[in-house]
Amino acid sequence: xxxxxxxxxxxxxxxxxxxxxxxxxxxxxxxxxxxxxxxxxxxxxxxxxxxxxxxxxxxxxxxxxxxxxxxxxxxxxxxxxxxxxxxxxxxxxxxxxxxxxxxxxxxxxxxxxxxxxxxxxxxxxxxxxxxxxxxxxxxxxxxxxxxxxxxxxxxxxxxxxxxxxxxxxxxxxxxxxxxxxxxxxxxxxxxxxxxxxxxxxxxxxxxxxxxxxxxxxxxxxxxxxxxxxxxxxxxxxxxxxxxxxxxxxxxxx
Amino acid sequence: xxxxxxxxxxxxxxxxxxxxxxxxxxxxxxxxxxxxxxxxxxxxxxxxxxxxxxxxxxxxxxxxxxxxxxxxxxxxxxxxxxxxxxxxxxxxxxxxxxxxxxxxxxxxxxxxxxxxxxxxxxxxxxxxxxxxxxxxxxxxxxxxxxxxxxxxxxxxxxxxxxxxxxxxxxxxxxxxxxxxxxxxxxxxxxxxxxxxxxxxxxxxxxxxxxxxxxxxxxxxxxxxxxxxxxxxxxxxxxxxxxxxxxxxxxxxxxxxxxxxxxxxxxxxxxxxxxxxxxxxxxxxxxxxxxxxxxxxxxxxxxxxxxxxxxxxxxxxxxxxxxxxxxxxxxxxxxxxxxxxxxxxxxxxxxxxxxxxxxxxxxxxxxxxxxxxxxxxxxx
Numbered sequence: 001x002x003x004x005x006x007x008x009x010x011x012x013x014x015x016x017x018x019x020x021x022x023x024x025x026x027x028x029x030x031x032x033x034x035x036x037x038x039x040x041x042x043x044x045x046x047x048x049x050x051x052x053x054x055x056x057x058x059x060x061x062x063x064x065x066x067x068x069x070x071x072x073x074x075x076x077x078x079x080x081x082x083x084x085x086x087x088x089x090x091x092x093x094x095x096x097x098x099x100x101x102x103x104x105x106x107x108x109x110x111x112x113x114x115x116x117x118x119x120x121x122x123x124x125x126x127x128x129x130x131x132x133x134x135x136x137x138x139x140x141x142x143x144x145x146x147x148x149x150x151x152x153x154x155x156x157x158x159x160x161x162x163x164x165x166x167x168x169x170x171x172x173x174x175x176x177x178x179x180x181x182x183x184x185x186x187x188x189x190x191x192x193x194x195x196x197x198x199x200x201x202x203x204x205x206x207x208x209x210x211x212x213x214x215x216x217x218x219x220x221x222x223x224x225x226x227x228x229x230x231x232x233x234x235x236x237x238x239x240x241x242x243x244x245x246x247x248x249x250x251x252x253x
Numbered sequence: 254x255x256x257x258x259x260x261x262x263x264x265x266x267x268x269x270x271x272x273x274x275x276x277x278x279x280x281x282x283x284x285x286x287x288x289x290x291x292x293x294x295x296x297x298x299x300x301x302x303x304x305x306x307x308x309x310x311x312x313x314x315x316x317x318x319x320x321x322x323x324x325x326x327x328x329x330x331x332x333x334x335x336x337x338x339x340x341x342x343x344x345x346x347x348x349x350x351x352x353x354x355x356x357x358x359x360x361x362x363x364x365x366x367x368x369x370x371x372x373x374x375x376x377x378x379x380x381x382x383x384x385x386x387x388x389x390x391x392x393x394x395x396x397x398x399x400x401x402x403x404x405x406x407x408x409x410x411x412x413x414x415x416x417x418x419x420x421x422x423x424x425x426x427x428x429x430x431x432x433x434x435x436x437x438x439x440x441x442x443x444x445x446x447x448x449x450x451x452x453x454x455x456x457x458x459x460x461x462x463x464x465x466x467x468x469x470x471x472x473x474x475x476x477x478x479x480x481x482x483x484x485x486x487x488x489x490x491x492x493x494x495x496x497x498x499x500x501x502x503x504x505x506x507x508x509x510x511x512x513x514x515x516x517x518x519x520x521x522x523x524x525x526x527x528x529x530x531x532x533x534x535x536x537x538x539x540x541x542x543x544x545x546x547x548x549x550x551x552x553x554x555x556x557x558x559x560x561x562x563x564x565x566x567x568x569x570x571x572x573x574x575x576x577x578x579x580x581x582x583x584x585x586x587x588x589x590x591x592x593x594x595x596x597x598x599x600x601x602x603x604x605x606x607x608x609x610x611x612x613x614x615x616x617x618x619x620x621x622x623x624x625x626x627x628x629x630x631x632x
Contacts, residue, residue, distance in 0.1 A: 053506050082508040093503040095495075107507050 006031045006163060006195050007052070012061035014047050020059070021047050023221050027214050031162070034189050034196040034209050039216035045199045048216070049167055052197070053087050054078065066162060083111060085163040086156030090171055092148040094140040100127060100151050101136035107158045126154040130184060146177035150184065163195045170202040182208045203247060215241060262286040266297040274303040279312030282320030291323050304336040311342025321350050328355060393589045397520065400513040404521070416518040423484045424526030428533060430483070431476055435534035438471050439463055439541025447545055456549055460556050461563035463542030468568040472535040474620055477579035480527060481612040485587035488519055489608035492591025493601040501592065516588040520581060527580030528573045535569060567631055575623050579616050586612040
């Protein structure tokens, strides 16, 4: 793919308590694409994501977001990096004691000196973009799972970041709600030219949204395949990858 | 013989002419009926001592997991005694379940996985954990200190709305229980002391006792312990749940320090409210004592004169200074335990427990340290 990458991961190794989870992972994400990190349970998808957003320090390797080094950043640099991306967590992680409006407003209040009415208007616009107009005065507990995730996306994009990280957006949602969320992701990517990095194992959703995927594997402790999902399904030279896409149980048990 | 009315299961055992034991089972072999058959069968086998066992299973019209388990058990029992088992006429579907159970992986329970460590290794690990904990405490105290200094220098960045809400829950809502406990402590102590002091005609010195004990020790201490149980645990549970629900991670990736965002408002609220509550506890404690003295026939004015002569300003002020520190301990320990929560619902419970236990221990230890300091300051 042409052009500068927006996320660059090089020679990345992650370990918990001396056990290596992922080793020697290298990949790039390019601006404007919907990039899916894919793999079976326990292969290190979420671990990779949490390292990319700087919650954990990798055992080795380099992670650049928009040219800035996440791993080596000092306090001030880290604050600058954090503004480049938003994160939607698996559970939504909305603050339960605040209304949706307050949740979305929080990053704006903390990081900008916009007047309060501007902040309120921006927050309402973000909620409208994810289809939650009119729900601004609700507490997260009053919403369904799908709505909570959409609100979490609204909060993640409050500061108009260049990259959005989504951890398992379809986890715990029914297929229809999940498809609606997929549509939202695609439309945000098209209309706002945002880059999405999504951790997922939902095949239906991957085919609907992903421009490119990397596939992680527990045995290899790294990437087994990179490419467009359809190409991998049809033409991958790795039978295990083809099986995954065709939803077959692994031959070697 | 009484048979279970809801299940129609007949079980017959007989010994054939050629010395074989034969069971005949007719009906439904399910989890409600199998238990009885199981015991009857084992008894019959024990009595008969026959090496060959035949089960006529053609009458079994339904057989669930427990029925299959019984058949498997009989098979294993016979195999262990070098006997034979023949199952006749078991329906094909049940036969398939039976075959699945007896073929393939063994059905004996796996021994629990034990990580065997040598004694030295265990000690080393425990010491490492203690140092790790200590490191976490030191770094938390440092972070909190930095955040408090930051809050003092930029008070506009403090989340005052949250702070007020927390102060209400921690202070105003705790007032009734603090008043009740303070009053009763004063009353009970005065009452207990009045009897022995009365033997020496020194009942009026109850005022001295109450004044010193309540203002110096009991007021601050009881208030802090009530707050540790009420609010320290609440902080730990609240922050622990936020940790489990990834909300703490969300704060971090939004660039909001959890310590500044969540801990500072709680510490400020506790810092302000604990001394205030202590003042109330002190006052009602003295009231409790005065009620006892009133009932013993001393007028109120006598009580107050005696109190004034016995208690200098140092006692209440010293108590209040202590309560500042108790407040910080309750809030900081509660928040720290909350932020240290591991994953899972039980982890929140553990954090809550350890928040209350550690803050009560720390409160008492701090109280001891203050006693020594005050002793040298005032003698």
